[in-house]
Amino acid sequence: MKDLVISMKHITKSFSGVRVLKDVNFNIYKGKVMALVGENGAGKSTLMKILTGVYIKTEGEICLNNKLVNFNNTRSSQEAGIAIIHQELNLVQDLSIGENIFLGREPVSSTGRILWSKLYDNAQLWLDKLGLNENSQELVKNISVGKQQLVEIAKAISIDAKVIIMDEPTGALTPTETKKLFSVINDLKNDGKSIVYISHRLQEIFQICDDVTVLRDGELIGERTIDKINEDEIIEMMVGRKLNEQYPRIETNIGNVILKVENLTNQYVKEVSFTLKKGETLGVAGLMGSERTELMRTIYGIYPYSKGDIYLNSTKIKVSSPMDSLNFGIAYVSEDRKSNGIISEMNVRENITLSSLTNFQGFLGFVNKSKEDISSKRYIEEMSIKATGTNQLLKFLSGGNQQKVSIAKSLMTNPKILILDEPTRGVDVGAKKEIYDLINKFKNEGMSIIMVSSDIPEVLGICDRIMVMHEGKVSGFLDRNEATQESIMALAVGKEVN
Amino acid sequence: MLLVTSIIITLLNPRFLNWSNIVTVLRQTSINAVIATGMTFAILIGGIDLSVGSVLGLCGAIAAAMISSGMNVVVVVLAALLLGTAIGYFNGTLITAGGLQPFIATLGTVTLLRGAILVFSQGRPISVGNTPGSDEFSGIGTGFIGPIPIPVYIMILVFLIAYYILNHTRIGRYIYATGSNEEATMYSGIKTTRVKRFVYSVSGMMAALAGILITARLGSAQPTAGSGYELDAIAAVVLGGTSMAGGIGTIAGTAIGALIIGVLNNALNIMQVSSYYQDVAKGIVILIAVLLDRKQKSSR
Numbered sequence: 001m002k003d004l005v006i007s008m009k010h011i012t013k014s015f016s017g018v019r020v021l022k023d024v025n026f027n028i029y030k031g032k033v034m035a036l037v038g039e040n041g042a043g044k045s046t047l048m049k050i051l052t053g054v055y056i057k058t059e060g061e062i063c064l065n066n067k068l069v070n071f072n073n074t075r076s077s078q079e080a081g082i083a084i085i086h087q088e089l090n091l092v093q094d095l096s097i098g099e100n101i102f103l104g105r106e107p108v109s110s111t112g113r114i115l116w117s118k119l120y121d122n123a124q125l126w127l128d129k130l131g132l133n134e135n136s137q138e139l140v141k142n143i144s145v146g147k148q149q150l151v152e153i154a155k156a157i158s159i160d161a162k163v164i165i166m167d168e169p170t171g172a173l174t175p176t177e178t179k180k181l182f183s184v185i186n187d188l189k190n191d192g193k194s195i196v197y198i199s200h201r202l203q204e205i206f207q208i209c210d211d212v213t214v215l216r217d218g219e220l221i222g223e224r225t226i227d228k229i230n231e232d233e234i235i236e237m238m239v240g241r242k243l244n245e246q247y248p249r250i251e252t253n254i255g256n257v258i259l260k261v262e263n264l265t266n267q268y269v270k271e272v273s274f275t276l277k278k279g280e281t282l283g284v285a286g287l288m289g290s291e292r293t294e295l296m297r298t299i300y301g302i303y304p305y306s307k308g309d310i311y312l313n314s315t316k317i318k319v320s321s322p323m324d325s326l327n328f329g330i331a332y333v334s335e336d337r338k339s340n341g342i343i344s345e346m347n348v349r350e351n352i353t354l355s356s357l358t359n360f361q362g363f364l365g366f367v368n369k370s371k372e373d374i375s376s377k378r379y380i381e382e383m384s385i386k387a388t389g390t391n392q393l394l395k396f397l398s399g400g401n402q403q404k405v406s407i408a409k410s411l412m413t414n415p416k417i418l419i420l421d422e423p424t425r426g427v428d429v430g431a432k433k434e435i436y437d438l439i440n441k442f443k444n445e446g447m448s449i450i451m452v453s454s455d456i457p458e459v460l461g462i463c464d465r466i467m468v469m470h471e472g473k474v475s476g477f478l479d480r481n482e483a484t485q486e487s488i489m490a491l492a493v494g495k496e497v498n
Numbered sequence: 499m500l501l502v503t504s505i506i507i508t509l510l511n512p513r514f515l516n517w518s519n520i521v522t523v524l525r526q527t528s529i530n531a532v533i534a535t536g537m538t539f540a541i542l543i544g545g546i547d548l549s550v551g552s553v554l555g556l557c558g559a560i561a562a563a564m565i566s567s568g569m570n571v572v573v574v575v576l577a578a579l580l581l582g583t584a585i586g587y588f589n590g591t592l593i594t595a596g597g598l599q600p601f602i603a604t605l606g607t608v609t610l611l612r613g614a615i616l617v618f619s620q621g622r623p624i625s626v627g628n629t630p631g632s633d634e635f636s637g638i639g640t641g642f643i644g645p646i647p648i649p650v651y652i653m654i655l656v657f658l659i660a661y662y663i664l665n666h667t668r669i670g671r672y673i674y675a676t677g678s679n680e681e682a683t684m685y686s687g688i689k690t691t692r693v694k695r696f697v698y699s700v701s702g703m704m705a706a707l708a709g710i711l712i713t714a715r716l717g718s719a720q721p722t723a724g725s726g727y728e729l730d731a732i733a734a735v736v737l738g739g740t741s742m743a744g745g746i747g748t749i750a751g752t753a754i755g756a757l758i759i760g761v762l763n764n765a766l767n768i769m770q771v772s773s774y775y776q777d778v779a780k781g782i783v784i785l786i787a788v789l790l791d792r793k794q795k796s797s798r
Contacts, residue, residue: 302685326687340681345745346674354675355686357668365667409686 247461527760536704544744566627586702639714
């Protein structure tokens, strides 16, 4: 029988009259993994923030082991044994792994001196347990994002939490690292710990979770056990309608070569050469460390290159800044919207128009705000961006809608080539489909697209041709009809494929 | 906040609220207000300009020397403004191309320039002299249009232009964006290095303008002029609600901040508070204001 560790009942939360959670019940069982799914904006983050003491619920009650509790701050939630691992990393980059794991709880001698060898030895134990192959004295900024995420997990586990909430934990992990994570989760279950697993990756949920709770628009749609439900049913619950095709793909006319990159070389990539035809969607697949993002940033003018050429419609071009790139009609939508895709403190209108302000300029540099408003409203409508209005600050939008704003910003520059870097990362199923539909719309309008993605089914579903990279070099090209998950993976790990 | 402060002070000393004192307050505030406007630009972008005091002193000294040698007043004013702008541009280049932190870069220039002033002036004040140009020049600082001193008109004009730039122009938008998230702004295709150089040039120009106003008013340029003025300017900006992290703040806020500091300075003088205690009082007021502001802004 299931042992109830945490029971959240009739939880309602409003911000200045706007209700974001309505009468939600959420259960966490001992020794089990509860999946929490829902579209972005469904209320998952808000619910977890109430559980971890970041927000205070407007109504409802929380029970821990059948006793009523109140989490008025993060400390009380932590002391109750609840830990959370965020989607966006919370590590101090300039400190070592060990220092990060024991931040605030460093082992000290009676005089208050930090016992460094004890700290690093203990930290190393946790790293070994997770199979993370790093020295605990290594600085966090020197290890990859995927490994940093594992450090976050080590930190939460080391606090001996009874409930661990994981928010999109596998977003930046390789398949091997994901497997390790799952085996650690199983160990935790056997130790009687409970996990809340928030993820958009439904396949993973079926692999590792015992139960699933689905939220939609701030309300509880239902709680089920995993063996009594299937993927389609979960999706239906999430979006409230049947999803016919997950990867809608259309055929378009593919024209001549529009972009040619030859022997591009810098500190990140080596001798990269490829072509892009007009109207084509080129997928760029690879594992972490393949430097795909770095390649795109080089083409976009953020990183310089020492060797190689870029040709646009057979004319050689030199791109030394994003401004140059945009002038040539090449736009880039970043994979890390929080750091460089959007400006959280500015509103929707200001974000969307940021790359195109010259179009709204009048006398003496005057910016026509009403014209801006009209233009940005058009994008909000066409892309179904959920916001209270053009004046809403980006920080209040859900991840998927923030991503759409980032895309809209690039779109407004009327690019001929659109580079999308992990466009659906951290985006829910409903919004994903909307983004795929948008990609199809761009294709129909003759835009050429380069899509970097770590989601192999997505790459197979959407792209015409796939370029696979491995450690900064092009590993190979695959046409859509000959590509399989296995052949892509083989190239991604650097195996020679004939 | 301004209203509250003024009311409290008037109650404490009725001499505060008469017309001639108000004029004095406004005139004295105008110097800091002009510098603070330039400083707002620098802080909005997430930086800071510590060199304004020395720029003020140097441009004031050069202006005095030029006007007393008989040059045309318009030429002198333009030259001084240009010098301030150029120094600001230099600061901007140190920060962008040189990669120096704004704090460090402008710390370097403030010292360098103060030395330049001493060298130029040989440690002695430079009078604006007795040429016909000198009278016109002094008029900028001492003159009136109607009942209101010219520096006050200049202050208002500066506020209006700054407000327009920050709220209604492309560069203004870029300034807020760069201060809020420099990387995202750069990724969006904006040359943030240009924005930074612009901002520091503005700050330098404002400091030069303040130098002109002070020199005109006093009739001479002291080698120590402007020393420490950066603190009052930063205080005005911070009191006005601008965040040191960048991206948040308004000119209206800075205007109010400058007025509060001006009122405080004046009131403490009227009440004949020793100048040693004046700084203590000012510091306390600033801390209280900023803390109250923080409490208001945080919401759960």
